[in-house]
Amino acid sequence: MKKIDLIVGARPNFIKAFPVYRALEKTGQFSLRLINTGQHYDKNMVAVFFEQLKMKEPDINLGIGSGRHGEQTARILDEVEKEFLSQKPDLVIVFGDINSTLAAALAAAKLNIPIAHVEAGLRSFDRTMPEEINRVLTDQISELLFITSPEAEGNLLNEGKDKDQIHFVGNTMIDSLIQFEPLFNGANIKDKYELKSKGYNLITLHRPSNVDDPGNLEQLIASLNKVSDITPCLWPVHPRSREKMETISANIHDRLIMTDPLSYLEFMGLQRDAAAVITDSGGIQEESTFLGVPCLTVRDNTERPITIEQGTNRLIGTQYSNIPGTVKEILSEKSKRKAPRLWDGNASERIAEIVVKKLH
């Protein structure tokens, strides 16, 4: 049997990888290993995803943890290379744009192991973002490029990739969403904080550009306080943002509710029922588009333009004072669900079919 290693490391990776693992498993043609680098490690960032998405435990846990970019990437590279040397996989599959993605791809490339990149070709054209560096370099050394939206093909062709390496398959994060939607909840959180469906905003902000600088973070919170005057806000706080918040003194509005990170099913239920989401996450721009929930992206660029052209996303930039006014505007708008092409729950099956052809 041909051997395939799938590499995961952080919260959004798990959501993208699990349906692909299952689709490959269903073919019965491969010996699969799930390798978790351990880039994320808190229970609510990792274990709860394995439990709720009903995924078997990883075959290998590398336990890398946090660190500077070079340090973290180097540790993953070193540990993952040992695994590849011992097992000699016929294909390595990496997901998204995190440090684990690039490190595993680099280890595989140097051992001449073919790489498949799920979510290839997205570009913000902003090389100050660590994720953009991870995307560009991973795509350069990948042989199979699975894309979620048509414009990714042009981006890859411009960077010298061949057309026959590029496969438009759809979005595996949406595969998970569709499969698990019947189980979405969050009612307990709504009850606890007396939030009504479509009567609150859901916030996730953790990009270094928004939270790492104390002055920026203070302005951002001041603006979210103003939003909370309009509608209550629920913010499950990423550990990176939590750490930075502890270094500043900011007044927090009593309707700006902060919680620990939430589980997948709770978070998704709360996202579906929100009046709007305010975010700097990539995945949430896509999920909110699929769910028809207005999304304000607090960034100056996005690698996911399809969520603006065909979805509910608005790029509002990093002038935080604009956020309350935009929230007011969108609360009076009606949006509905509209999925971009091939965001239909079957992306992972398409990937499995192509992998079968490639390896046989």
Ligand code: UD1
């Ligand atoms: C990483 C990804 C980012 C993705 C995000 C999803 C990179 C470069 N960035 O960012 O693209 O959107 O994951 O969540 O790979 N921490 C904990 N517990 C954890 C994980 C992290 O306390 O389980 C804290 C640590 O202080 C750590 C910090 O969060 O230093 C940042 O973690 P890291 O994995 O470096 O980057 P993220 O900001 O999570």
